[in-house]
Structures are given as C-alpha cells and as structure tokens.
Amino acid sequence: MPPLLLIEDDAGDAFLVEELLQEVEKPPRITWVRSMAEAKERFTRDIQCVLVDLSLPDASGMEALRHVLAMAPDVAVLVLTGLNDAHVGIAAVAEGAEDYLVKGDVDARLLARAIRYALERKRADLAHQRLIQSELIRRENTRLEHGLLPVPLLAPGSVEHHTRYLPGRQRSLLAGDFYDTVQGPDGAIHTVVGDVCGHGPDEAALGVALRIAWRTLTLAGRHGNDALRTLDTVLRHERRSPEIFTTLCTATIEPGLRHATMHLVGHPPPVLIRGDEIDVVRGGPSGPPLGIFPEIEWKAIDVPLGDEWSLLVYTDGLIEASVDGGPDLLGTEGLLSIIEEQEGIDLDRLIERVTEINREALGDDLAAVLIARKG
Known part of the structure; x- marks a missing residue:
C-alpha cells in the first residue's frame, strides 16, 4: 500500500488508524499530523492518499476538505467523521472526497479496502480528466490547423x-x-x-x-x-x-x-x-x-x-x-x-x-x- 498522510488531532483516533493498517498485508508508511498547517509542511509528492478529520484546530468541516483538495489535487482523499456526522461525509464526497469513513465503525479489512478503492477511483478520475483534456486539445488543434489550410x-x-x-x-x-x-x-x-x-x-x-x-x-x-x-x-x-x-x-x-x-x-x-x-x-x-x-x-x-x-x-x-x-x-x-x-x-x-x-x-x-x- 502506498504512503498516506493522516490528519487527525485526536491521538486515540490516530493510534487506532495506525493499528488497523498494521494488520494489512503490506502496511503503508503513515505520516501523522495534528493540524492543517502541519499537514502542509509535511506533505510530500510520494503520498498518494490523505485521511483527514473534519474537526481540526485550524480548519473544520468543508473548509478543512477544501484545504486538502487544494494542497493535493491529484491525491485520493478519505474523510473521517464521527458516528453522528454521516451526512457530513456524504457532503464531503459531493465536494470532492473519494469516500468517507465513520470512526468507531471500521475494521482493518474495511479500512484497507476503502483506501484501495479510493486510490483506484482517483486514478480513474485523473485518467478521465487527462482524456478529456487531450480531446479538447485535439479539437482545438484541429480547428487551428483547418484554419491554417x-x-x-x-x-x-x-x-x-x-x-x-x-x-x-x-x-x-x-x-x-x-x-x-x-x-x-x-x-x-x-x-x-x-x-x-x-x-x-x-x-x-x-x-x-x-x-x-x-x-x-x-x-x-x-x-x-x-x-x-x-x-x-x-x-x-x-x-x-x-x-x-x-x-x-x-x-x-x-x-x-x-x-x-x-x-x-x-x-x-x-x-x-x-x-x-x-x-x-x-x-x-x-x-x-x-x-x-x-x-x-x-x-x-x-x-x-x-x-x-x-x-x-x-x-x-x-x-x-x-x-x-x-x-x-x-x-x-x-x-x-x-x-x-x-x-x-x-x-x-x-x-x-x-x-x-x-x-x-x-x-x-x-x-x-x-x-x-x-x-
């Protein structure tokens, strides 16, 4: 599993995520940070997935997600929500997250599968975007070249x-x-x-x-x-x-x-x-x-x-x-x-x-x- 960034200010929840991911066949390298400011400092190009809690000291709700999406537009993003905040997770997916996970309602198998699916969806989305961009460029080139004949x-x-x-x-x-x-x-x-x-x-x-x-x-x-x-x-x-x-x-x-x-x-x-x-x-x-x-x-x-x-x-x-x-x-x-x-x-x-x-x-x-x- 590729390296991931965990943005979580609660040490207990962060420890739980790390423990669950240690049970997968190839545990990922996890970079744990407690705030959005720290996340921006420690984010590296090799990170392919971000798990973010939407209740951070310096950002919360959709604001926190938007910060992550701006920081890592080509990275799969999973949102961590509380038991009573499932509606927030759904809104986050509509905003651009790949998926959401409810704290306390996830095990190692579910967490690993969610990360893998998020990575695949992100790859598919990026490939689709590149295809659309390539097609738009081709059409523009075609119009330009026809105009030059x-x-x-x-x-x-x-x-x-x-x-x-x-x-x-x-x-x-x-x-x-x-x-x-x-x-x-x-x-x-x-x-x-x-x-x-x-x-x-x-x-x-x-x-x-x-x-x-x-x-x-x-x-x-x-x-x-x-x-x-x-x-x-x-x-x-x-x-x-x-x-x-x-x-x-x-x-x-x-x-x-x-x-x-x-x-x-x-x-x-x-x-x-x-x-x-x-x-x-x-x-x-x-x-x-x-x-x-x-x-x-x-x-x-x-x-x-x-x-x-x-x-x-x-x-x-x-x-x-x-x-x-x-x-x-x-x-x-x-x-x-x-x-x-x-x-x-x-x-x-x-x-x-x-x-x-x-x-x-x-x-x-x-x-x-x-x-x-x-x-």
Missing part, C-alpha cells in the same frame, strides 16, 4: 482545381508541406507547392509562414526571383536551425491559360498532360532549394500548355513510396506509369494506388495540387 482564390469556372494534403505525423492535420493557389486581377493563375525538410510542429509552423508569405507577395504582384528571394529571407529568419531548407515549385499560368512559367526550386518536376501526351515538365531544376546558398538566381522554365491540359504539382511524398515494401522507390517514372494506367489524373485514385504499392500508409508528408483546363 488555404482556401484557393480562384474565379469560378476558370479551371478545375483539386488539392490533397496528407501529413505523415500521426493524429496531425498540418505538416511541413504547403500549397496555395491565387488568381490575380488580370486572370493569371499562380500556384505553389512546397516542402520544408523534416517533420513535426516546427516544420509545420514554418510551412505556414512561407505559404502566407507567398500569398502576400503574389497578391502584391511580386513573382519569380523577386518573390523567391523574399521567401528565402523569410525562411532564414524563421527556421530553428541553419540546416533547414525548403524545396518548392511555383507556376504562373498566363491569363489566356495556354502558357505557364515555372520555377523548380530543388523540387520534383510536375506532371503535365497535353492531349494524349503524359510527361513531367522538362527543363529543370531552376536552382537549389531555399535556404542553401545566398544570392541565387533561379531560372524560369517556359511551359506551353495548349487548349486542353492537366498540371499536377506535388511534394516528394508521392514519389518516395516504396515499391511492394522493398528498397526501390516509385519515382517519377512509376508515377507516370500509374497515371497512364488510370488514363488521367484523379487524385483520390492516384494516392490510393500509390498507397497500395507502398503496402501501408505513406510515411512522408504529401501535398498535391491538380489544375486542369478542359477543351
């Missing part, structure tokens, strides 16, 4: 636009991968997909910072190297260590929707479907990831689109799936093969097939944006 700024009917976002962290909605799409006042469509190296809340926060910075720059009319250099500066100031870098792909689709300008900043090449032709965007990379070298110029890649096309921009979580659980990775060629088999890009079907090939849930973060114009 972007809502594309697109004119209705201009193009088809689909996104998927799958964090690798368990029980998380947000990861270091990020995406966004914004249509400018001239009708040009700007999109970005990025990947902060690493996994965890720090990387997720950095990804959100970069995504919001990109949207702000885009709405301000800053694109290409001008925007990339600013994002590089933001990354260097916001990252927690100098080893953190970020890859990304930006694409600006001109207002006529027949031509795009892209920057592949250390990022996997997008998949482009034009008519019956399925291939990755050639001509990259534009340069190294953000956060590696200062004073970098990233070259633009001109991509003719035509009248009917589909453009898939994604993070490497999609192509770094293992093939049948082995050492080989899917890669861009494997991704193209799946798209050819499925005769087009449906993000749900595509990710489902990649997951099947991986033989388990994808371990890396994944963000994907599909923009399509049908003739």
